[in-house]
Amino acid sequence: MADIALRFFKDMLVVASPVQAALRRQGIEDARDQALAVLLEPETIEDAYRLETAAGPQCLVAPVADFAPARLTALGMEDAAEKLARAAVAIPRSFKPQHLLVEIAPCGLPLDPSSKGSLVENRDQYARAASLFGPADFDAFFLNGFTTVDDLKCALMGLRKVSDAPVFASVDVTAGGMLASGRGTLASGRGTLAEAVAVMAEFGASVAGFATLSAPADAAALAATVRETLGTQGADLCIMATLAVRDRNDRRQGPTPENPYYVPDTMVAAAADLRAAGVQFLRAAGNATPAYTGVLAAAVAGQDVAVE
Known part of the structure; x- marks a missing residue:
């Protein structure tokens, strides 16, 4: 599998949509059933990847993200952690993607930023999650779905404690650039995209990302905020x-x-606006189907990252 770092700041790349939405359309609703399907019904997961792969993305994402010990315990799968991690990599890898990202979701533990013990426990949740993958054949970790700055900081510190693999980090934001939770650090109390990007730059992320329900123009403005923040920090991170x-x-x-x-065609204008704003990695999520991925892939095919 190619080293994704060699493509940073070069060609536009599309990340496949989450297969979880496809599984829900088949009646596999909750996270536990989806994780069990990875172990017991891999052909179901393979069907979802087959459709996504045909859409033409350069990057696939592992089918589950609940690898923090607290999440695995909530699913009743703490004893199957290593087996689940191996299967989560093996299934998408069988489709020979150009790149494979291992997603890790927020651990879900309560976090008290004023307590060293709480911060250490949260950090170690992510370190233990990353340790499950050891020498597995993947390109990068993907910290996805984060809504608070302190949790993101713990996740980055935990991953960097055990791995030097590239890290994609993404936070959920509103059109106005606020984190979905509305919470920032203990010191600031705000919770903005700029604050999260500063943490990404400081704690070793390779790609600074955001996820939003916003319209294309607002999403492009969010990307501009990311670029401006990275410039202020003197950081050289790609944008997703x-x-x-x-x-x-x-x-x-x-x-x-x-x-x-x-409809999928709405991704054409969005891809153009986001590329112009300096974004390299594009993804459609939520209820997106492979058609959305296909439109994104076609819209940026053969294009390089826009640079000033």
Whole structure:
């Protein structure tokens, strides 16, 4: 598998949509059932990857993200952690992607930023999650779905404690650049995209990302915020943008603020706006289907990252 770091700041790359949405469409709803499917019904997971692979993304993402010990315990799968990690890598790798990302979700433990013990426990959750993958054949870790700065900081510190693999980090944000939780660090109390990006730069991320329900122009403005913050920090990180799809509706006549990506074709303009804003990695998530991935892949095919 190629080293993804060799492509940083070069060509535009598309990350496949989450297969969890495809599994939900098949009736495999909750996280435990999806994890069990990885172990017991891999052919079901393979069907989802087969469709995503045909759409043409350069990067696939492992099918589960609940690898922190607290998450595994909640799923009742703490004794199957290593087996689950191996299967989560093996299934997408069988499709021979150009690159494979191992996703790790927030650990879900309560976090008291004023308590050293709480910070250490949270940090070690992520270190133990990353340790499950050891020498596995993947390109980068993908810290995804984070909504607080302190949790993100613990995750980055935990990964860097045990691994020097590239790290993609992504936070969920509103159109105005606030984190979805509205919470920042103990010191600031704000919780902004700029604050999260500063943490990404300081604690060893390779790619600074955000996920948003916002319309293309607002998403491009968020990307500009990322670039500006990285410039202020003197940091050289790539940028990733994830666009969340709500409901797909072919009968709708146009986008709405609540659902700007109502059909796959809406990704064409979004891809152009985000590339112009300096984004390298693009992804459609939420209720996105492989068609969304395919439109993104076609929209940026053969294009290099836009640089000033």
